[in-house]
Amino acid sequence: MTGVLADIIEVAREQVLERGEGLSQEQVLAVLQLPDEKLDDVLQLAHEVRMKWCGPEVEVEGIISLKTGGCPEDCHFCSQSGLFESPVRSAWIDIPSLVEAAKQTAKTGATEFCIVAAVRGPDKRLMSQVAAGIAAIRNEVDIQIACSLGMLTQEQVGELKAMGVHRYNHNLETSKSHFPNVVTTHSWEERWGTLQMVREAGMEVCCGGILGMGETLEQRAEFAANLAELEPDEVPLNFLNPRPGTPFGDLDVLEPNEALRAIAAFRLALPRTILRFAGGREITLGDLGAEKGILGGINAVIVGNYLTTLGRPAETDLDLLGELKMPIKALNDTL
Ligand code: SF4
Numbered sequence: 260m261t262g263v264l265a266d267i268i269e270v271a272r273e274q275v276l277e278r279g280e281g282l283s284q285e286q287v288l289a290v291l292q293l294p295d296e297k298l299d300d301v302l303q304l305a306h307e308v309r310m311k312w313c314g315p316e317v318e319v320e321g322i323i324s325l326k327t328g329g330c331p332e333d334c335h336f337c338s339q340s341g342l343f344e345s346p347v348r349s350a351w352i353d354i355p356s357l358v359e360a361a362k363q364t365a366k367t368g369a370t371e372f373c374i375v376a377a378v379r380g381p382d383k384r385l386m387s388q389v390a391a392g393i394a395a396i397r398n399e400v401d402i403q404i405a406c407s408l409g410m411l412t413q414e415q416v417g418e419l420k421a422m423g424v425h426r427y428n429h430n431l432e433t434s435k436s437h438f439p440n441v442v443t444t445h446s447w448e449e450r451w452g453t454l455q456m457v458r459e460a461g462m463e464v465c466c467g468g469i470l471g472m473g474e475t476l477e478q479r480a481e482f483a484a485n486l487a488e489l490e491p492d493e494v495p496l497n498f499l500n501p502r503p504g505t506p507f508g509d510l511d512v513l514e515p516n517e518a519l520r521a522i523a524a525f526r527l528a529l530p531r532t533i534l535r536f537a538g539g540r541e542i543t544l545g546d547l548g549a550e551k552g553i554l555g556g557i558n559a560v561i562v563g564n565y566l567t568t569l570g571r572p573a574e575t576d577l578d579l580l581g582e583l584k585m586p587i588k589a590l591n592d593t594l
Pocket residue numbers: 330331332333334337338339340376377378379409
């Protein structure tokens with residue numbers, strides 16, 4: 260290891276904590292390679308960085324699947340692809356159920372409600388369903404609306420903006436160099452193009468991915484650097500929960516310490532972003548994972564389901580935030 264990286268934690272303390280400048284790809288790699296004895300130190304630093312540059316609030320978001328399963332794409336981790344032997348069948352939810360889910364989400368204190376569809380990109384039917392759903396939610400619920408509908412055309416970006424969509428989620432999923440091993444039906448660059456259009460239209464950009472998909476530590480560091488270049492408002496960090504019937508169904512679950520090192524490393528690469536715990540956390544980190552992560556750089560959680568696998572009940576996470584004395588970010592703070 261070079262002298263500059265000899266004590267990456269000290270370097271990060273000065274560079275990220277004091278000056279707010281995220282770690283470079285090489286520096287992120289050094290964090291990912293830290294021995295277990297240094298794990299608590301780097302989590303502590305990541306927590307200090309989050310507190311200094313983001314504050315103590317935790318953003319809570321709910322998520323609902325408008326259209327589930329039957330997707331034509333082949334993302335190897337995804338049980339919603341119609342190309343694998345996966346149990347998820349294509350299904351739509353109706354508008355009253357959507358409004359009800361938004362109401363329940365708002366009751367938890369969540370400020371963001373994300374409407375998700377398992378598609379390559381939206382067609383006319385999906386766009387009109389989303390428009391009707393957003394209008395119905397707006398009538399009854401005070402919450403910001405996010406969407407995750409796959410790759411967009413410029414016209415669709417404009418339509419979503421006009422509907423008042425506050426934030427758009429589109430994950431790069433993994434590093435540019437590893438992406439072809441994960442998805443073959445579309446390219447990393449296509450995803451990047453959608454994200455640029457979303458940004459230019461003035462919507463907030465939410466972009467993250469999944470760790471533990473066979474990427475090397477170098478590629479994990481590359482992914483953090485890819486995200487730092489994009490500068491998303493929010494990064495949802497998932498850990499692979501290998502789904503039976505998918506090409507990644509037999510991959511091992513990430514070791515807990517490796518997952519925690521990654522959380523700290525991504526926080527140190529992205530000091531100001533909303534870093535959200537998303538799917539796969541329970542299987543990777545167990546019950547203690549929420550606390551370790553929230554004290555190690557995470558500042559947002561998803562309540563309720565994680566689309567295809569059940570997460571913990573909302574109350575468990577919300578109780579934990581109370582115990583840790585971390586306030587839930589209020590809606591008027593985010594407007
Ligand atoms: S990740 Fe999205 S685009 Fe890929 S198969 Fe799953 S639903 Fe389709």
